Amino acid sequence: MVIAPLEELKQDIEKVEAELQSVVEQRAGALRSAAEMMFCTGGKRLRPALVILVAKLFGAPKSGIYRIAAAIEMIHGASLIHDDVIDSTEVRRGAPTMNAIKGNQFSVLLGDFLLCQALLAVSELGRVDLLQVISQGVADMTQGQILEAQFQGDVTVSEETYMEVVDGKTSALMAAGCKLAALYSDATPAQVQAASDFGRNLGHAFQIVDDILDIWGDPAVLGKPVGSDLQEQKYTLPFLMSYGSSAEDEREEVHKLLANGSYPGEHIPELVKWMDRHQGRARASERATQYTLAAQSALEVLPVSKARDDLAQLVDFLVERQK
Ligand code: FPP
Ligand code: MG
Secondary structure, three states: OOOHHHHHOHHHHHHHHHHHHHHHHHHOHHHHHHHHHHHHOOOOOHHHHHHHHHHHOOOOOOOHHHHHHHHHHHHHHHHHHHHHHHHOOOEEOOEEOHHHHHOHHHHHHHHHHHHHHHHHHHHOOOOHHHHHHHHHHHHHHHHHHHHHHHHOOOOOOOHHHHHHHHHHHHHHHHHHHHHHHHHHOOOOHHHHHHHHHHHHHHHHHHHHHHHHHHHHOOHHHHOOOOOHHHHOOOOOHHHHHHHHOOOHHHHHHHHHHHHOOOOOHHHHHHHHHHHHHOOHHHHHHHHHHHHHHHHHHHHOOOOOOHHHHHHHHHHHHHHHOOO
């Protein structure tokens, strides 16, 4: 699928790739081949695109924007490397994960390395405010992951808690990227807030769609197996909404399915049927749409421009995506 706004950003994304490459060449040393592998295995470069488009709302971007965009992508990469260790994931983007190839010990250290390089890259821009925003973003991501781990295995987790997890693990980095771009482009405080709100609401919608695809997606298109959230006892929005509208006897049935057999793999089709009966997919999609509308209304405060139209188009693409 061709995404017009991303296609048009090709030259900008090349500059981001050059920043990523320079980290690998100049600083990665012994980690070079692993870091290179990390940056070569696909990825939509969605977060760098968001950073660049938000900067373009305010005119031609200053050259440091590519470093900021690369730093956000490095943090995203580091967080996935750590996440795959936490989740014992073997395949991502159609390729073996770092932990599958190099083991957990190496992967944790590579993630740490990329995270620090990202913070160093931003610090070189000489602005404490930017460093604060990005550091806060990483702290929020980590908090989201901790909360998720705390509630793993709990089918009664509330939708509010689920959203708190999403807000941390996914939306915090998108909000930080958009906020950094606005701050670096000398936007007004109201515009900085709107850019951050845009990224946060987009992140909410993005993760809900991710969780829907983990249940109903096509593994061949996704490049990773489906059903992994249920397998890891992570109960996401379609599940929680279905559980919320289930009668007591149906809940008992769900508890049995979760507790019996080779957990819960063999029962996933029955659990999916149960969620289908409760319109779990449609109701979660509806919630994702509400967040996209909030993202679109945050855009209204920002300067009318081609970049703004492109951001609006990107929002639509991300909720309709199949991978
Ligand atoms: C994927 O979620 C994981 C994230 C979006 C964030 C992971 C964040 C951390 C590990 C904390 C921050 C760490 C660093 C190094 C910055 P998922 O498991 O729901 O999605 P998946 O199906 O893509 O694995
Ligand atoms: Mg994971």
